[in-house]
Amino acid sequence: MTINHHPSDETLLRHAAGTLGAGPAVVIAAHLEGCETCRRRVSEFESLGGAILEGMPLEPLRVDALARALERLDLPSLSPRPETIVVRQRHPVGLELPSSLHHCDVGPWRWLGPGFRWSKVSLPGNSDAKVLLLKGRAGLKLPAHGHDGTEFLQVLSGSLFDERGRYYPGDLDEADTDVDHQPVVSSDSECICLVALEGDTRLHSALGRLLWPIVGF
Numbered sequence: 513m514t515i516n517h518h519p520s521d522e523t524l525l526r527h528a529a530g531t532l533g534a535g536p537a538v539v540i541a542a543h544l545e546g547c548e549t550c551r552r553r554v555s556e557f558e559s560l561g562g563a564i565l566e567g568m569p570l571e572p573l574r575v576d577a578l579a580r581a582l583e584r585l586d587l588p589s590l591s592p593r594p595e596t597i598v599v600r601q602r603h604p605v606g607l608e609l610p611s612s613l614h615h616c617d618v619g620p621w622r623w624l625g626p627g628f629r630w631s632k633v634s635l636p637g638n639s640d641a642k643v644l645l646l647k648g649r650a651g652l653k654l655p656a657h658g659h660d661g662t663e664f665l666q667v668l669s670g671s672l673f674d675e676r677g678r679y680y681p682g683d684l685d686e687a688d689t690d691v692d693h694q695p696v697v698s699s700d701s702e703c704i705c706l707v708a709l710e711g712d713t714r715l716h717s718a719l720g721r722l723l724w725p726i727v728g729f
């Protein structure tokens with residue numbers, strides 16, 4: 513299995529620095545379970561962060577300081593490599609979920625629309641985290657939507673595509689404020705994704721109006 517879509521360097525840096533929100537961190541951790549390329553990248557950032565901290569006065573570490581340091585170091589960019597996604601425990605939703613969700617409470621599938629289901633993922637101690645599983649039937653066309661923050665989406669099974677590419681199990685899509693898209697589930701099977709919205713991120717347009725009253729975001 514080849515993973516073609518990875519988190520951005522900024523997101524991996526924030527994950528390494530512990531500044532990523534709890535919701536997105538769960539999704540990134542799910543990606544890291546199956547992506548050795550990104551695990552190595554995070555290790556590089558953690559080593560670099562430690563080196564910077566050792567040489568720094570006792571001030572809060574800024575993420576952009578790390579990014580600037582990385583630019584100077586000119587680290588190699590990510591290159592896709594064959595990977596295997598690791599899924600283990602079976603949950604009530606009938607799917608083996610990434611280990612990063614094992615401490616979470618995963619609810620049953622609930623109706624969201626024709627051929628469209630969702631399951632609430634509750635993080636202990638983080639009631640504000642916006643994390644859910646989405647399941648779409650084969651061929652389902654989701655409502656077009658934009659974001660006022662970043663949406664992190666990890667494909668767990670099946671596949672989907674939008675104007676920017678096609679996403680298979682193990683792939684992670686980051687969609688920020690620049691992205692207006694209309695994901696479509698591939699016609700050969702249903703698709704299940706783990707999704708987190710960062711902070712106060714809301715989804716615009718029809719999908720937002722669909723999710724907000726039911727899911728709360």
Ligand SMILES: [Zn+2]
Binds near residue numbers: 515519543547549550
């Ligand atoms: Zn990756």
